[in-house]
Amino acid sequence: MRRPWISIVAAVAALLTLAAPAMACGGLIGPNGAVNLLRTTTFAGYHDGVEHYVTSFEFAGGEGEFGSIIPLPDVPTSVERGGDWTLQRLRLETDPPAPEAFFRLDAAAAGSADVLLETKIDALEITILRGGGDEVGLWARDHGFRLPPDAPEVLDFYAERSQIFMAARFDADAARERGQAVGDGTPVHLTIPTDNPWVPLRILGLGKQASETVEADVYLLTDARPAMLPNAGSIAESDGLVLDHSAAATETLLADLRSDAGMEWIPDEAWLTKVAIDLPAGGLDFDLAIDASGAGRPSAIDAGYAPFRPNPAPRPPIALYLFVAAALVVALPVAGAHLGRGRSIGPPLAGA
């Protein structure tokens, strides 16, 4: 039996997406090197050391192929079609439409990297790649992606932290042949074991002019209230990050999410956070680092604030050296005394 909210969600989603010529997450690259994105929605759930990353690629009409590159924190163990209502249900949880708004929407709605994994979901061809910025860029070029001029720097930015990328090619012709209508979304669910999740934000500005606005909603579902960097809801609001929602997830939300395909992992209790991003692409030079461990220390490196550097060579164990030195200081006189006593009590050398 379909839950009543599902039909509402479906209606809202359809209306929203009809009003949006293109919606997806990541850096989209079209035939002319740039595709305008409207507000995008991403879900990053983290439980038992596994990040569940759900985003949606929506058919925006047109012809030909569109591509998207999304950096990932680690190698996913699975890439599969996401559930049908997870993203929409989250939107409904944090932004329930007021009746009048609903009807306004109704009116508006008239309108050479290593390949680790390849899969196809509906009209999406997805490839998980491992490589540095140059390798991934070359792979993309060789596979028909036309990268915008900021791509080399952005790819290097991510490859310094994680050399795992997801390339998605959306075939608009295939989508049309499949009967997909404008606004139909293809949700993708990646399961990524990782120490701490981070959400790529800078990639959302790929191909945009510095003054163009990036709008996105990021939903986080974690076991405990997460610490974030930038710290949405505090001074970071001036950076264009707004903490729209932060509360214990309701039982009904968790039950609804758990009932979606691939979402059986949803725990009995969790904390729901929604961060809204709204800022010029030129100012979006960071990602959202998350510490879901409860330690309250999100990584400046994961946020892109601190340059990644390989671990320095291990320092000499000073404490061990001091201990050895102290031991020698104590042991040598003792040994000397012992040896001295030994001489005094030993038999005299011949001829002495």
Add this chain to the structure above:
Amino acid sequence: MTSVRASVVVLLLLAVALTTGCARQSATVTITIHHSGFDVTDATVPRGVPVTFILVNEDPIDHEWLIGDEAFHEAHRTGTHAAHDAIPTEVTVPALESRRTTITFAETGRLAYICHLPGHEAFGMVGVLTVSG
């Protein structure tokens, strides 16, 4: 005696040729492209001598190096050439490759070199070359 005179003449001619050659030394300018930017954005070269440009593309995407006056660039902003490889002033530098081109500038003045791939000029891939007397 005649052969000695001939040898002197040949030597004199060689000396003149060498001297003239020294006065017309060629020049070399190396421009590296990194993160869709030219590392040299303001250069000066002499008029009337062959100038070799070594173009090094460190990016995983293709770039162009097209040099000329404003009318030249205006034509290329709306051009449809997918690649340039036959004209010394119009060079496509494939991803992670290098190209070399030699140009002799006949007149003094200021020229611009620009990458005209979509969005690249707006991103800042512009440099100025001054040809001095």
